[in-house]
Amino acid sequence: MSGTLILVRHGQSEWNLKNLFTGWRDPGLTEKGHEEAKSAGRKIKALGLKPNIAFTSVLSRANVTNDHILAELGLEGLQTIRHEALNERDYGDLSGLNKDDARAKWGEEQVHIWRRSYDVQPPGGESLKDTGARVWPYYLHTMQPHVLRGGTVLVSAHGNSLRALVMALDGLSGEEVVKMEIATGIPIVYSLNADSTVASKQILED
Numbered sequence: 001m002s003g004t005l006i007l008v009r010h011g012q013s014e015w016n017l018k019n020l021f022t023g024w025r026d027p028g029l030t031e032k033g034h035e036e037a038k039s040a041g042r043k044i045k046a047l048g049l050k051p052n053i054a055f056t057s058v059l060s061r062a063n064v065t066n067d068h069i070l071a072e073l074g075l076e077g078l079q080t081i082r083h084e085a086l087n088e089r090d091y092g093d094l095s096g097l098n099k100d101d102a103r104a105k106w107g108e109e110q111v112h113i114w115r116r117s118y119d120v121q122p123p124g125g126e127s128l129k130d131t132g133a134r135v136w137p138y139y140l141h142t143m144q145p146h147v148l149r150g151g152t153v154l155v156s157a158h159g160n161s162l163r164a165l166v167m168a169l170d171g172l173s174g175e176e177v178v179k180m181e182i183a184t185g186i187p188i189v190y191s192l193n194a195d196s197t198v199a200s201k202q203i204l205e206d
């Protein structure tokens with residue numbers, strides 16, 4: 001067994017609450033979102049985990065979530081690397097639109113395909129496959145080496161950038177990933193084997 005990888009989707013954002021496609025847009029967290037992020041930190045602490053390094057996207061909802069988690073752990077000064085490879089999937093022309101309005105315009109099924117399918121791109125945006133093509137190499141080159149050295153790595157990111165990462169870690173197919181959702185502020189804790197395969201996975205639900 002080597003190290004630990006902790007994945008956390010940011011707490012509820014203003015645009016999650018307003019039901020808007022967000023992607024690379026940069027809304028802040030709601031009150032509930034701040035609480036979810038703090039609660040994620042307390043759950044990580046309760047498990048006795050102590051990250052050695054943190055990674056996050058360049059979007060504020062993930063940055064603030066990382067800050068709350070580190071504060072709960074008493075690790076405010078921990079080295080944090082911010083990179084756009086971890087940003088949310090780019091929703092292209094859908095960004096800023098209301099999800100119900102989009103369903104009324106294009107139909108329930110088409111909107112579900114844009115939101116959850118593996119390789120269908122929304123107009124002007126990225127498919128989950130495109131997102132994985134930036135997230136997975138970034139994971140392999142910058143995060144996984146810390147885990148394989150026995151470290152504990154905290155990653156605060158987004159619904160779809162984390163779906164792409166979990167898809168690869170869990171070996172899910174393009175059909176299986178359609179059903180997979182990642183909840184805001186609920187840590188997912190992986191232990192990796194020395195050969196980089198997954199030894200265990202724990203979802204820290206309430």
Ligand SMILES: O=C(O)[C@@H](CO)OP(=O)(O)O
Binds near residue numbers: 021023160
């Ligand atoms: O709007 C977004 O960027 C994402 C995450 O909030 O939404 P969806 O659930 O459609 O992937």
